[in-house]
Structures are given as C-alpha cells and as structure tokens.
Amino acid sequence: MQITFYGVRGSIPSPGPDTVRYGGNTTCIDVITDSGDRIILDGGTGIRQLGLDMMEQLPLHCSIFITHTHWDHIQGLPFFTPLFIPGNKVDFYGAFDPVYMKDLRTILAQQMEYCYFPIRENELKAKLSYTSLKEGDAIQVGSATVACILLNHPVLNFGYLIEADGKRFFFTGDNESPVNIYKPGDGEYLEYQQLIDQRESNIIDFIRGVDCIVIDAQYTKEEYFASKVGWGHGYFESSIQMAEKAEIPLVHITHHDPTRTDDQLETIFKTLSLQGAIPAGMQVQPATEKFTIYL
Amino acid sequence: MSVDQDKLERLVEKMPTFPQSAQRVMEICADINYSTPELVSVIEKDPIITLKVLKLVNSAYFGLSKKITSIKHSVVYVGSNTIKNIAVAITTIGILPKVAEAGISRTNFLTHSLTTAVLARLIGRTKGVAENELTNFYIAGLLHDIGVILTAQLVKEMYKQAIDLAKAESLPLHIAEQRMLDFNHAEASALLVEKWQFPPALVSCIRNHHRIDQLEQPSDMEHSVFIANQLSKMMEDEAIRISAVETIPSVTQDWLGSPLESVMDSLPDLTEEMSRIKAFMSL
Numbered sequence: 040m041q042i043t044f045y046g047v048r049g050s051i052p053s054p055g056p057d058t059v060r061y062g063g064n065t066t067c068i069d070v071i072t073d074s075g076d077r078i079i080l081d082g083g084t085g086i087r088q089l090g091l092d093m094m095e096q097l098p099l100h101c102s103i104f105i106t107h108t109h110w111d112h113i114q115g116l117p118f119f120t121p122l123f124i125p126g127n128k129v130d131f132y133g134a135f136d137p138v139y140m141k142d143l144r145t146i147l148a149q150q151m152e153y154c155y156f157p158i159r160e161n162e163l164k165a166k167l168s169y170t171s172l173k174e175g176d177a178i179q180v181g182s183a184t185v186a187c188i189l190l191n192h193p194v195l196n197f198g199y200l201i202e203a204d205g206k207r208f209f210f211t212g213d214n215e216s217p218v219n220i221y222k223p224g225d226g227e228y229l230e231y232q233q234l235i236d237q238r239e240s241n242i243i244d245f246i247r248g249v250d251c252i253v254i255d256a257q258y259t260k261e262e263y264f265a266s267k268v269g270w271g272h273g274y275f276e277s278s279i280q281m282a283e284k285a286e287i288p289l290v291h292i293t294h295h296d297p298t299r300t301d302d303q304l305e306t307i308f309k310t311l312s313l314q315g316a317i318p319a320g321m322q323v324q325p326a327t328e329k330f331t332i333y334l
Numbered sequence: 335m336s337v338d339q340d341k342l343e344r345l346v347e348k349m350p351t352f353p354q355s356a357q358r359v360m361e362i363c364a365d366i367n368y369s370t371p372e373l374v375s376v377i378e379k380d381p382i383i384t385l386k387v388l389k390l391v392n393s394a395y396f397g398l399s400k401k402i403t404s405i406k407h408s409v410v411y412v413g414s415n416t417i418k419n420i421a422v423a424i425t426t427i428g429i430l431p432k433v434a435e436a437g438i439s440r441t442n443f444l445t446h447s448l449t450t451a452v453l454a455r456l457i458g459r460t461k462g463v464a465e466n467e468l469t470n471f472y473i474a475g476l477l478h479d480i481g482v483i484l485t486a487q488l489v490k491e492m493y494k495q496a497i498d499l500a501k502a503e504s505l506p507l508h509i510a511e512q513r514m515l516d517f518n519h520a521e522a523s524a525l526l527v528e529k530w531q532f533p534p535a536l537v538s539c540i541r542n543h544h545r546i547d548q549l550e551q552p553s554d555m556e557h558s559v560f561i562a563n564q565l566s567k568m569m570e571d572e573a574i575r576i577s578a579v580e581t582i583p584s585v586t587q588d589w590l591g592s593p594l595e596s597v598m599d600s601l602p603d604l605t606e607e608m609s610r611i612k613a614f615m616s617l
Contacts, residue, residue: 134397135395135396135397137390137391137393137395137396137416137420138416138419138420138423139610140395140609140610140613140614171397172397173394173397173398173399174397174398174399174400175399176397188399189398189399189411189412191413192413193413193415193416194415194416195396195412195416217409217410217413220370220371220374220409220414221371225371227371227406230406231406231410234406234407234410235410238410238411241400269370269414269415271413271415
C-alpha cells in the first residue's frame, strides 16, 4: 500500500514561504493498493494537484471517501480535473448530514452552485456515484476494504480504516477525544466519564494494531487548553496517546494549524521528543505534502 | 354563534404546557458560548425533546452502529454541537400543532408560521435589533397564528365558514372571524402564549398582530411580525391563502424606512429550509 499526502493543512490553505516545507494545501491523502486500486481520502485543496498527477493514465476510476464536509475537506473538488473528463468514473462516499438533512451529493453540488463556481455538478462529464455511509459499513474497493467509524467533530466525521494486501491504515479525519463536560465533583461526572471511556475503547478496538495512522492534532497542549476545547481537534500529546493505546507503530500527525510555520512545527516535534512524549518503538512525524508512506 | 370565551379558556387550559425548556433550548442555541451541561440538563428535563433527539440520533439519518440510550450518551457520541443543532430544530417544530381542523392544511399552516418566524427575525436584524432579542421575534412569528388552530378546534364548522367568507370576499381572516364569531385568532394565540408564560412583550406582539394601526407606539417586534406576516401571505399561492394581505400602516412603513419591495427582493429562498423541517416533522 502506498499512501501519499497531497494536503496536510487544517482549516484553510496557507501557502507562503513559512509553510513551504510541510505544505499549505488542505486535507487530501492518496492511497494506492498493490493492485493499483485508488482510494482518495478527502478533497481539500490538495486534490487539485493529485488530479493533475492522475491525468497521465486515462480513463481512470477512483473512490473518494469524505471524512466530513467542512470546507477544508471538500474545497478542492471543483478543481479535480478527472471529474471533467468523459470516460472517467469517480465514486464518492461519506456521511449524510442529519442536522441539515442533506446527503453528500447535495452538499457537494451546492459548493458548485453557479454563484460559487461556473460549472454545475450536473455538467461534470465523468460518471459519478454517491453513497451515504452508515457507521460500520465496509466498502469493497477492488482489492481494498474501507470501513468507517464515527469520531468526534462538530459535524458527523468518519475515520476510515483501509485494509489491503495484509496491511491496515487508518485516517481519523478531524477528531477531538471527548472531554468530560462535568467537573470532578459534579454528580454526573462519573456517569459521563464511563460513557467517554466506553466510546474510546470502541474506537481503540477498531484501530488496534494498524500499521500506520494519520491523525489530527491541530494544536499544542497549551493552545488546546487555553481556548480550543470543543473545537473538534486533538493536540499533539492526545493524539500520540491515542496511537499508543491502539499500539500503532507509525504515526503521521496532520491538520497543521494554518498559523503554524514550518520552523514552529519542527520545534514542536523536537520538544516532544526531548520531553519523552513519544513512546519507545513509535515513529511520529508531521505529515508532509508529497511525502509517500510505503506499507 | 360566537366563540364562547369560557370554552376557549378551558381549551387553552387543555393545551399542553409549553415547555420552558423549548425557549431555553432556543436561547442556548443562539449563544455561541453556551454551556454543554446546561444544554444536556434542559433537554433531559423535557421527555418529549429527549425522546425525539434520541429517535433522530438512532435513525438511519445518523446511521450509527451503537444504540444511543441517553442525551449524555448522544453528546459523547455525536458531539454537543450537533445535538444542540438538532435540539433547536426539534423544539421549534415541536411547538406547532400536530393536527388542524376546519379544512386548514397543516402543511400550509406550518409553512406560513415558519416563514413568518424567519422573516420576523430577518427584519428585526436589518433594523439592528440585538441577536439575543431576535429569538423572541422568531417565536412570535412562529406562534402568532396558533390561535387559528385553537379556535378551529373549538368551533369547527363555523370556523370553516369564516375561512370561506375570508376567501370569497378577499378579507383578512381576522375580519371574517370577527363577523362570524365575534372573536379573532390573535386573542386566542395571545391567551395560549400567556399561559405558556412568555415574556409580556411577546404576548402583546401576538395579541396586536392585526391591530398595529391602533397602537400608540408599536414595538420593533410588533412592526417586524406584522410585516413578516404580510410578506409571508404574499409569498403564498393565492389558491391556498386563507387570509388576505393587509395594508402596511404608515407608522410601520415609516419604521421600516425602505419600501416593502426592497425587503421582498432580499428575501432568502426558504424551500430548502422547509424540506428540512418536513424531515424533522416526521419524527
């Protein structure tokens, strides 16, 4: 399995000299199985370049799994060139939005409405299909199986587990481990904590022992506890701990904050290492645009 | 025949109590810094909202693999922001009556109520009313005609005749009601929201929504709901409209400042909102 990052930034693209080493495009990960089946995770702005790279071999078939439909995970789709080419086939998968009662197709088509984009969804030339996923669904994509689990973000967000050729890879999309909404002295604290623990153990069981995880940690611990609790993202230590609990040897941390410079990111990783925050036997790296992981 | 005031009051007594929780849910949801424990406790104290939130969270719309058994469980599972947003939709729709008599179409009634609510809030906002006060504009718009349903339940056949009269002579419904029943729905709506202990300003706004020209100094809410109500009627297909559009009195026109046409032009498309609401209604 070959996993390449095309977008590693969270929230909004942040191009410029300060982000050139790790990359400024928003979330997009390209996964190719040993048999050549292609699964794309999220359509942030990184998918534009991926689309261009894919154009060498036409017609093409790929499956795009959307973790959730916040801008930074779908914004590149109107610029994904393969959608415009007759003969191509693109299958979309993602959650239904139960708050606004919209399916994936409606949401994606709406970002291509005429006021936002000159070409409408029904004018795209590739053959498109849309599937609303339910938690626990496992989709067969050629030689791979893609299974989904709900994680915690302020909209339904699926983490995707891809299994192929004896290897397993997990991407969280955006995720914040739930925090107890009560204080330790409150009567409801323990009951709530049990629910959190139960949920966490379900997630850990789901991802236990995968070969590699790409995990959201947008914030430092200080930033998180100062003002970002409830924003739907993890911090470095929380994400590393989650990977440790699930006994995952290879961790790529993604969704870099748009204000984070390359130098800051490197300092953070050096400090984590110096502080002993990285468990023995675990390899932890910041996700880097155009970097490929081979499993 | 006229509406028997005692009977009406007894009917109001029989109406379900408006959960204080519904208003609190709306207030919490208008506040970006809401407290999750408070949201949880408000929902938990209301068995109907709790039931509907759980029904929705466990429905195919969410497609979860685990059965969610409590509000706390739902917050841990899908997040407080999502629960907050579905609770407000459920609450809003839950206030409106489930059945309608006298040939009133429930869908048309809901559409009119919700459109008026959305527009009242929108108009208030363009006039610079603070966001936290706009919740009451919305509720006033939502409930201004709830007395129509109430009165129709009380005097079914006569009410149908009042509607027929309004349609035949292109009268505003309250004029037809006054002629046939010596009573109008604004009063019935007001009695109900009074029982529900809504703020006095909201109660008078509803009570006065057909006599704004008789008020000495209408409030921002009264102006907004009056205009919203007329716009909402204008947007209805003539065939289904049961109440004629009223003239905007000069005091309200002066308050609005800009011509009504310019408000009309800036109205959002509510079709999508309506289809969303219908999905929630089916819970």
